[in-house]
Amino acid sequence: MPSGWRDVSVELPAPGRMSAFAVDGLELVLCNVSGVPCVIEDRCPHAEAALSEGRLEGAVLECPLHGGKLDVKSGAPAAPPIRRAVRTFPVRRDGERLQVEIPDA
Numbered sequence: 001m002p003s004g005w006r007d008v009s010v011e012l013p014a015p016g017r018m019s020a021f022a023v024d025g026l027e028l029v030l031c032n033v034s035g036v037p038c039v040i041e042d043r044c045p046h047a048e049a050a051l052s053e054g055r056l057e058g059a060v061l062e063c064p065l066h067g068g069k070l071d072v073k074s075g076a077p078a079a080p081p082i083r084r085a086v087r088t089f090p091v092r093r094d095g096e097r098l099q100v101e102i103p104d105a
Helices: none
Strands: 003-006 018-021 026-033 036-041 055-057 060-062 068-070 077-079 093-094 097-102
Touching: 026 097, 036 093, 060 093
Parallel strands: none
Antiparallel strands: 003 097, 018 026, 026 036, 055 060, 060 068, 068 077, 093 097
16 A cells, blocks of 8 residues: 555544554554644564553653553653664644554555
8 A cells, every 4th residue: 555644543532641543454552642643553662562551651651561661752762671663653633633644565
């Protein structure tokens, strides 16, 4: 499938909350950081756990498996044992809908 903007199947959750969803076979998580939507891949780069089962505090998401932390805005590791960044995806509003940009595979 070509790259481009795709409609998101979930609404923006309340601030400090997140929602898991899938687009084009990718498991993603939509995080609300003080009203700003951020989308990351729903897979810990350290342990393959579902990040959507973790805890979001500000822009930092804690992995439910080993307690490693990631910045959901940049995808960068914020605390060990996570050492690699998680994939992030651009997100925008299109009227009332949210859209995420999916790059070519």
